[in-house]
Amino acid sequence: MKRYATASALAIVAMAGQAWADVTPQQVWEDFEAYMSNFGYQITATETMEGSSLVISDMTMVVTIPEEDGLVRVTMPPMTFAEAGEGSVSITYPEVGEVMVYFVEDDDEVVGEIVLEMTHTDLEMLVSGNPGDLTYTYSGERVALELTRVFDHEDQEEYGRDVISATMSMGPLSGTSHIMKDEVMRSIDQDMTMGDLAIDVSFDEPDGDDAFMFSMALAGLSSTGTTRLPLDLDVEDPTSMFKNGGMVDAVLKHNGGKTEFSLNEGDGPTTGMFSSSGGEFGVAVSETDLSYRLSAADQTVAMSGPELPLPINAALGEAGFSLAMPLSPSEEPRPASLSLTLGGFTMDDVLWNIFDPGEVLPRDPATVAFSLDAMVTPFISLLDTDSMEKLGMTGGMPGELNSLTLNSLVVDAVGAMVKGSGAFTFDNSDLQTFGGVPRPEGKLDVSIAGANGLVDSLISMGLLPEEDAMGFRMMMSMFTVPGEDPDTATSTIEINAEGHVLANGQRIQ
Template sequence: MSRLAGGTALALCALATSALADVTPQQVWDDLARYMRDFGYTVQADQSSSGDTLTVSNVTLSMEFDSGDGPEGEAGGGTVAVRMDEIVLRDRGDGSVAVEFPASMPIDMAFNDGEDVVELTVDYTHDGLEMVVSGVPDALVYDYTADSLKLEMTDLRVAGDAIGRDMGRLSVDMGQVSGQSTITRTEALTSAAQDMTLGEVRYDLAFDDPEDDTAGEYSGTLTGVEITGTSDIPRGVNLEDMAAAIAAGFGGTARLSHDGSENRFSVTEEGAETTGQTGSDEGAFEFEISGDRMRYSATTRGGRIALAGDEMPLPVTASLGEMEFSMSVPMQPSETPQDASLTLNLNELSVSEVIWNAFDPSGRLPRTPASFVLDIGAQVTPRVSLFDADAIEALDEQPPGELNTVTLRDLTLQAGGGELTGVGAFTFDNDDLETFNGMPRPEGTLELTVSGANALIDNLIAMGLMTDEDAMGARMMLSMFTVPGSEPDTATSTIQINERGHISANGQRIQ
C-alpha cells in the first residue's frame, strides 16, 4: 500500500505550469512506466500514435505481495491493480507534453487476512486533473494542479459476499491540489522528489458488523496539507526484499504537515456507544530511511480531545499544548556501536474542571497543566537488519543486538505541584549476563531531583486518595533513597552502579 500511495500518486496527479526543455510524448510514457516498474508494478498497455499525440489505452498497473499466513496454511497476501481506459499524451509544441487522465481510475484490491479473502474497489476520480511534463528524458519535471481528487470505495466483498454501504463505506476528498515531481536517472539509480499541496482533505469511514455487534463511524478534515518527499531506488532491486534494497542503496524521506485538524468518531461495542472529537492547531509527520538508519517523528500543537460514552461515568475533555515523539534507530547489521535515540515530550496537559472536581472537589491540588519529557540517547550494535524477518526469526530467543550505552539527557515530570527531574549515563557489559539475571551489566550514575513531594503527599491524604500508612511508607522510601536539598521540600538522589554491579544511593550501598 505504501508503494501504491508513493508510486501511483505521481502518475495520477494534475496540471502543468511551465515547460522549457525538449521532451516527447513517447519519452514521457516510457518514463512513467519505468518509474512504476521500479516500484514493483507490472505495467500493461496498448499504444497508438497519431501526429503529435500518443494514446495509451487499456492501462493496468498491478502488483502482488505477501503478508504472512492465510487460511488453512496457505500463504497470505494480496493484489493491487489500477485500471485506466486511456492516457493521452500530447506534444504542446514548445518541448513539453500535456498528459490527460480519464475521469475515473478504479483501483482493485484483494487481501487474504488469514481468515477470509477481502476484495474491494476504490474509484479514483478528479475534477480538472491535468499535467504538463518538461525536461529531458533522464531528468523529467512533472507540474500539476487539480480542483479536486477523490477516493471512494465502490465495492466491498468478504468471502465472496457483497457488503453494502450501510455496513461499510470509505471516501477521501482532496481539494485544490498542486505540486511538482522530478524524476532523474543515472546508470545506477532512479531518484524522485515531490512537493505537493492538497489544501483541505476530508475523510469519511464507517463499518457495521452485526455478527459481533460492533460498529464505528469516523470523519474529519485536515487543512493546509503539504507533502514533500524524496526516494532513491537502485537499479534492479526488489522492493519486496527491503533489507536487500536498503543494503543496495534504497532510501527516502517523507513529510506531511497540516495547519489544523478536526476529527469525529462514534464506536459501538456490545451495545455500548462511545463518541468523541479530537483536533489540533497544527501537526507534522516525518519519516526517513537514509543509509543504515531509520528516523520517525510526529508533532502536534494545540491538541484537544472530548469523550463521552455509555460506560464512562462522566465526559472527558483534555488539551495538550504540544506533543513531540521522535525515534532514530540503525537498520543494518554492524560490527561497531551505532547511535539511537528516543524523545517524548508531552507539554501542558490539562483536563476539564469536571474531571478535577470529580476527585478534588475542594481544590487541594494546583490545577496547573502537567508536563512530561523523556530524552534518551543510546549506542547499540545490531546483529540483523530490522527488515530481515527470516534473520530475526532465526535468532529465536537471542536479542537482535547489543545495548552498549544509554544516556538520559532529560527526564522531567511536573504534576500536582510536584516535580521530578533526572539525568544520567550508563555503559553495559554484554559479556556479563549473570550479575543482573540475563541483562548486560550496567555501570554509571543517575542524578535525580524531587521537589514538592511532601506537599503532594499531604494533599493526597487530605483528599482521601492516600492513607496515613501509605504516606508513611512513601516518606520512608524518599528518606532511604534521597537526601534533603538546599530548598524547602526538595530532595536529591545519586544512584550509582559500579564495575562490580553494586548499587548505591548517595554513597550508601543498597544492593
C-alpha cells in the same frame, strides 16, 4: 474483499500521486510502464496516436497477492501524453473518470469489485528535462475520489451509497518532482503542497442497527522528501528497497486538523472528536539507519458512549516522539536516541472529580518528558528477517548497549515535580555483578519538589494510608538530601567501577 484493500489502494495512489515523463510522449509512457513494473504491476493498455499526442486507453494494472492466492486488477481512465513545446510533455486525465477495482481469486474468479469516480479541477502536469534527469511540475485546484459502487460477486449483492459511502478530496495542489535514473537506481526529490485534505466514510447496515461514520480534515497539508529505489526491486521482499543504496526520507506537515467518528453497534452511538492546531510526521529509512519523529500541538479529545461511564474531555498542549537507531551490523558502537514529550495535559473537571471531589490536588497542566541518547553495537541487520527469526527462536540478542545518557527527565503533575539527568557506560563482559545485566558505571542526578505536599494531599483524600506514607518518607530520607527550598530534595545515585551502588556518597549495595 478486505484482504485486497491495501494492494488496490497502492495502485490508485501510485497512479494519482506521481507524475512520469520524458522528452517525447512515447518515452513518457514507456517510463511509466517501467516504473510500475518495478513494483510488481503488470500493465496492459491500448496505445493510439492522435496527431503528436499519445492516448492510453483501456489501461489495466494487475498485482498478485501471493499470500492470498489472488490478485487485484485495476482499470484506469484514459491518459493523454502530449507535446507541450520546448521539449516538454503534458499529462492529462479526463475531468471525470472511473477507476474500477476487481478482486480475483487464484482460479480467475472475480469475487468482488468497487467503482471509484475520479474527478479534478484544473489539474495540470508538465514535464521537462533530459532522459534520466526530469523535472515534473504539477498544479490543480482539486482532485477527488468518490466510491460509487460496491458489488459482492460471491453473494451477488450490491451496496449503494445509502449503505456505504466514501469520498476523499484535496487541493489546491502545487509542487515539483525531480526524478533521476541511472543503471541501478531511480531517485525522486519531491516538494508538494496538497492544500486541504478531506476524507469522509460512512456505513449503515441495511437490515440491522450497526452504523459507522468517520470524517477527517487536515488544513495546509504539505510534504517533502527524497526516495531512492533500486531498479531490481523485489516486490515480495519489502526490505529490498532499502538495500544497495535504497532509502526514504520524507516529512509530512499540516496546519491543523479535526477527526470525528461515530460507532453504533445497536446499544447507542459511541462518538469521538480529535483536533490539533498543527502536526508533523517524519521518517527516514535506509539500509543502515532508521529515524522516526512525530509531533502535534494543541490537541483535544472528546469521547462519549454507552460503554464509557462518563464523557471524556482532555487536552494536550504539546506532544512529541522521536526514535533513531542503527539497522545494519557494526563492529563499532553507533548512536541511537529516544525522546518523548507530553506537555500541558489537562482534563475536564468531571474526570478530576471522580477521584478528587474536594479539589485537594492542584489541577495545573501536567507534563511528562524525557530525552535519551545511547551508543549501541548491532550484531545483525534488523532488516534481515531470517536472522531476526533465528534470534527469536534462540533467545539471542540483536546487539549490545554500550552507553546511555539521560539528557533530561521532567515529571510535573499534581503539585510535585521530578527532574533528572545522568549518564552510564556498560561493561558487556561483566554479566555477573548485576545478575545477567551488563555492569553499568556512572551517575544519575535527581531533584524533587513538592513530594511531601503531595503525600499530605493523598492522605487527606484517603488514597494513601498513614503507615504507607511513613514508609515512603523513610525511603526518601535514605536516598535524598534536603534541598535549599522548603519541600525540596536532591539525590545523586552513583555506580562505580567496582559495581558499588552509592546514594549521595553512602554505599547502599
